Amino acid sequence: MSSHRPTIVDVAAAAGVSKSLVSLALRDAPGVSATTRARIMAIADDLGYRSHTWARALAAGRSQVIGILLNDLHSAYHTDIVEGIERAADAAGLTTVLSHGQRDPKVLAQRLGHLQDLSVDGVIVVSALLSPDALAHAAQRGPVVVVGRTTQVADTVGAVWNNDEVGAHLAVEHLARLGHTRIAHLAGSHRPASQARRAAFHATMTALDLPAPHLVCDDTDTVIASVRAGATTAVFASNDTRAARLLGAALDAGISVPGDLGVVGYDNTELTELLRPRLTSVDQPRHEMGQRALAILTDLLGGGPARVEVVAPRLIVRDSSGPSPTP
């Protein structure tokens, strides 16, 4: 940045030693006497010396920096995972840089390329929007771990996701236990996670012997109409934001929650505590997922295999899911 940024040559000159020695001293490497090291450190400090990350990386072949690519800066789900990764990275002495995919597969792919151009040691992709091909391609350049469910992970790519089947099952079972029989599913996109939740919704409804048809749709209006028609008394929404929209639409329509309509979300984001009624939601252990992703990445860096880990969600019961209205 500034043109007179001090380098190890400046430090070496000021200390009257060779630059190799400065390099060793600064990195706490063996082969420098304690007194010399202390003197060099002090002089470096005085000069405001700062190691130039990429010059070091270029020479050492390792940057100690990992890249995190996240799909959506606005999603509390994604940002919590990032925080989990960051904490684990801090603990491991790794620096992190983030990049934002803006919810667009093209931008994601481009940013992933940029990140790898920077020669980070590896990258963690917090998004389910990148195709298995794009991930596998990136993995040829360097270690890649994805957090988010994808179909057919290449065996060069590490992965972490939550067990959507279990999450959906917990939600539906909870509503059924409250006496609901006419449960609908407010479905998400075509992403694998959404599909898994949908399939598990069906499976659970069937397993619980709840009467078909099992309404599944992706728009709020249809659900509201169904509630009005008495065909739906509870909804399992594929995520908290959708659940919040449904809640708003219900209140707008004069439908009381949970009195007339029980609602369960997914992700257990901050939203759950801000809304009224407070939202019952399936929690994914996001920090843990971030930590696991970093662990897989460091193993990968150490030459290990690309693991896939699936973590267990749990249900957090709040006010939006209530007993079935007695007709």
Next chain:
Amino acid sequence: MSSHRPTIVDVAAAAGVSKSLVSLALRDAPGVSATTRARIMAIADDLGYRSHTWARALAAGRSQVIGILLNDLHSAYHTDIVEGIERAADAAGLTTVLSHGQRDPKVLAQRLGHLQDLSVDGVIVVSALLSPDALAHAAQRGPVVVVGRTTQVADTVGAVWNNDEVGAHLAVEHLARLGHTRIAHLAGSHRPASQARRAAFHATMTALDLPAPHLVCDDTDTVIASVRAGATTAVFASNDTRAARLLGAALDAGISVPGDLGVVGYDNTELTELLRPRLTSVDQPRHEMGQRALAILTDLLGGGPARVEVVAPRLIVRDSSGPSPTP
């Protein structure tokens, strides 16, 4: 990353030319014949060649990468500003890397250092939590622009913020126009922006000749008690999250909004549309603020002065602010 990542030497060998020529061709620099350039490009593509950002930066003294340090990954306000910066950067052909300060001045300072260690060309700090000293110190190493109100900006640091006085004035005047006279302020932290909003709240109340005392507090319970006592009929909250918490507490206490209590927030985040009633809020032009920050930074990179720009907020009226209850 991968050890057999192709370099310009590989491309040069494959093309049968010198590596200097490859460098020129790849950067679209003059001095290479069109045919040769095309041939080199094709070969580079074939080999999967990718320029090594930091080797380039090290040699060229310029990385074309700028760093963005944001205070809080979970704040829609901050992330919107980041998006504004990113768009402007994309348009300017600059790469961005993000770093997360985790709402902690110490972490912010550390991350700012990391970012500068990376030799980015400059950094934009989206946070008001970093001290003027810390910013000025960083500005000695390279261009720094801050988005967020800070006291006494050093003249080496660029800055962008919104006019909090105008914003607070808009909010209070709106409530007064609806007939409210007993307006309270749910105040924020000690940050300059919060202080400015508080001061402007007082000034506006006085200017409008509204009866003292003008309740100002930073906890929800006090406000609720005051509403119950009939001493407060409307609240100007220092941001949307606080407004949301107040809304929740009011509903929990059986206080209807806006019937018994009018509420106005600040920031106009996504929350405003998810809550019921929908939240009236003061909008800061966040994308524009991000763009301006980038413009200031690029001017700084070009040797220009460190400008400070203050943008105008506007009021977005929704359902949470209603007429004063007739007693």
Next chain:
DNA sequence: CTGAAAGCGCTTACAG
């Protein structure tokens, strides 16, 4: 415990 040399992948004058 210390120094001189080569090299990481690139760019930039400088010659031709």
Next chain:
DNA sequence: CTGAAAGCGCTTACAG
């Protein structure tokens, strides 16, 4: 239009 050389800030063997 093209090539040989030096150098960006650092690390890593290799000698002493």
